[in-house]
Every structure is written in C-alpha cells, then in structure tokens.
Amino acid sequence: MYFIRKLFSSILVLLGVIILIFTLFQLLGDPAKLVAGQSGDKKTIDNIQKELNLDKPKWKQLALYINNISPISIYDSSEIKEKKLRGFFFGKKKKLAFKIPYLGKSYQTKKEVTSIIYESIPGTLILALTAMIFACVLGISIGIIAALKKNSWIDHSIIITSITGISAPSFFIAIIIAYFFGIVLHQYTGLNFTGSLYEINEITGVKYMELKNLILPTITLGIRPLAIIVQLTRSSMLDVLNQDYIRTAFAKGLSKREVVLRHGIRNALNPIITTITGWFGELLAGAFFVEFIFGWKGLGKLTIDALEKLDYPIVLGAVLCSSIAFILINILSDFLYKKIDPRITS
Numbered sequence: 001m002y003f004i005r006k007l008f009s010s011i012l013v014l015l016g017v018i019i020l021i022f023t024l025f026q027l028l029g030d031p032a033k034l035v036a037g038q039s040g041d042k043k044t045i046d047n048i049q050k051e052l053n054l055d056k057p058k059w060k061q062l063a064l065y066i067n068n069i070s071p072i073s074i075y076d077s078s079e080i081k082e083k084k085l086r087g088f089f090f091g092k093k094k095k096l097a098f099k100i101p102y103l104g105k106s107y108q109t110k111k112e113v114t115s116i117i118y119e120s121i122p123g124t125l126i127l128a129l130t131a132m133i134f135a136c137v138l139g140i141s142i143g144i145i146a147a148l149k150k151n152s153w154i155d156h157s158i159i160i161t162s163i164t165g166i167s168a169p170s171f172f173i174a175i176i177i178a179y180f181f182g183i184v185l186h187q188y189t190g191l192n193f194t195g196s197l198y199e200i201n202e203i204t205g206v207k208y209m210e211l212k213n214l215i216l217p218t219i220t221l222g223i224r225p226l227a228i229i230v231q232l233t234r235s236s237m238l239d240v241l242n243q244d245y246i247r248t249a250f251a252k253g254l255s256k257r258e259v260v261l262r263h264g265i266r267n268a269l270n271p272i273i274t275t276i277t278g279w280f281g282e283l284l285a286g287a288f289f290v291e292f293i294f295g296w297k298g299l300g301k302l303t304i305d306a307l308e309k310l311d312y313p314i315v316l317g318a319v320l321c322s323s324i325a326f327i328l329i330n331i332l333s334d335f336l337y338k339k340i341d342p343r344i345t346s
C-alpha cells in the first residue's frame with residue numbers, strides 16, 4: 001500500500017513537471033519559424049504549424065503531447081503508421097495503444113527524439129555512476145575515520161575540507177579543475193580539457209574508448225556528494241557508537257574493529273543510503289554544467305545544445321527522462337530504507 005501511494009504521488013509530480021515545462025516553452029516563441037528558417041514564407045510556416053499541431057489551442061497541444069508520451073493512449077490508425085509507433089494496439093479506427101512513449105522529432109535533424117536521447121543516456125549514466133562510486137568509497141571511509149578520530153586534528157581537517165566541498169558550486173569546481181589539470185598541468189597529467197568516453201581517430205576515423213577523459217568530470221561531479229557523505233557518515237557513526245548495544249559489545253570483549261564493522265557501519269547506513277540514492281538521482285538528472293564544461297557527450301550537454309537551438313522536443317524529452325530517473329531512484333531509496341530498517345512502516 002505504501003509503494004502504491006508513493007507511485008501515485010510520483011505520477012502526479014511527473015505530470016506537474018510536464019505541464020510546467022510545456023507551459024514555459026510556449027513563452028519562448030514560435031517553433032514553426034525556427035524550423036522554416038529565415039527564408040520561410042507564411043505558407044511554409046502555416047504548413048509546419050499544422051504538422052506540429054501548433055495551429056491548435058494550447059490546451060489541446062498539451063493533451064496531444066501527454067497522449068504521445070503516455071505508455072497508454074488512444075490513436076487513429078493513420079497516426080500509428082505515420083509516427084511508426086511500437087507497441088500493442090487494439091481497436092479499429094480508434095485504437096487503444098500500449099506503446100513505447102513517443103517524444104516527437106527534432107526540429108533541427110528530423111531524427112526521432114527517442115533515438116537521440118537513447119544515444120546520450122549511456123554517457124550520463126556512466127559519468128553519474130563513476131562519480132557516485134568515487135564519492136561513496138572515499139566518503140564513507142573518510143567519514144568513519146573522522147568519527148573514530150573525533151576531536152583530533154585529523155577530524156578537524158576532514159570537517160573543514162568537507163564543508164569547503166559542500167559550499168563550492170559544481171560549475172566553479174568544474175572550471176578550476178578543468179583549467180588546472182586539463183591545461184596548466186596537461187603535460188604532467190596527460191588529461192584533456194574536454195573529451196567524451198568515445199573519441200574518433202582523426203586519421204583512421206575509427207571510434208575508440210578513452211577512459212582518461214572520465215577522470216576529471218568524475219572527480220568534479222563527485223566532490224559535493226563526497227563531502228556530504230563524509231559529514232553524514234561521521235555524524236551517523238558518532239550517534240551509533242554512543243548507543244548502549246555498542247557499549248555492551250565492547251564489554252563482551254570484542255575488538256574495536258569488530259564492533260565498527262559488525263555493529264557500527266550497518267546501523268549507520270540508513271541515512272547514508274538515502275543520501276547516496278538521492279544524490280545519484282541528482283547527478284543523473286543534473287550533470288548539465290559538468291558535461292557542458294568538459295564537453296562530455298551525455299544528456300546534460302544534449303539538453304544545453306538543444307536549448308541553444310530552441311529544439312523544444314529534445315529539451316522536453318531530456319527533462320522528462322531526467323524527471324523519471326529522479327522519481328524512480330527516490331522510490332528505490334525508500335525501498336532500501338525500509339529493507340534495512342524494518343521498523344519503518346510509512
């Protein structure tokens with residue numbers, strides 16, 4: 001029952017995001033003029049408006065867009081063939097469709113938005129995942145050290161450094177790291193200012209993997225969650241180490257290592273897991289500046305490039321995918337939280 005309520009509220013949030021973004025883009029101008037170009041005459045613009053349903057009232061445009069992106073929708077037979085929809089269809093003239101969401105076509109390239117986003121998602125996924133692994137491994141380890149060395153110079157140094165990491169904006173960190181390690185110290189680090197996971201050899205034209213391009217954006221994207229995980233792990237561990245059952249474990253003669261590993265870390269994981277899953281959702285959905293600054297081919301860079309060209313279908317599709325990812329990860333976070341701590345019932 002809890003997860004049904006959570007799923008229902010998530011759908012309402014997603015619907016709100018769709019309506020908000022759709023409304024905002026209606027204020028940015030006429031897409032038909034953008035598609036037609038500077039030389040487009042009125043007849044051409046009118047035909048494009050009809051093709052893109054821009055000649056219909058705004059509420060109907062929104063209803064048609066929701067119908068397109070919904071996995072359950074209603075279509076005419078001719079629309080199914082025209083849009084090359086994939087799924088299961090029932091009915092004669094009007095068909096009930098259980099389909100893969102249709103996100104439209106790019107105004108610029110005329111390619112399907114679904115395929116464009118599909119090409120970009122792996123880059124963002126890999127970047128967010130490696131940044132989160134980097135933040136988790138270092139963050140939990142450093143946080144435990146800080147808790148065990150409470151009030152020492154090590155603890156104070158870790159706290160000051162983590163506060164700095166939390167305070168610094170990601171785009172500022174990205175510029176500093178990219179400049180120093182990608183330009184100033186390039187001859188020593190061998191790291192590039194910009195680059196993606198896959199590069200193309202200029203001579204042979206062969207596509208190859210360049211893992212070193214992942215290092216700088218991973219560190220940049222992982223710094224803030226790393227700092228937060230350090231603070232949270234330290235706080236949670238200190239709270240757990242003051243519990244009665246920890247004192248009982250010490251009284252039984254268990255070593256400090258056994259107490260920390262067997263009792264301390266597991267019971268300190270709840271808030272940490274919530275933070276990790278929440279931050280992973282944020283990294284997955286919002287690595288825009290980092291991808292743009294480092295030239296990393298992912299969903300963030302795709303969205304910014306599409307915004308510059310006012311390619312609304314791509315922007316709407318990218319925002320939709322990011323919102324769905326964020327919602328699903330939050331649901332996963334709640335599931336893990338309840339799994340680790342069965343006392344949580346709502």
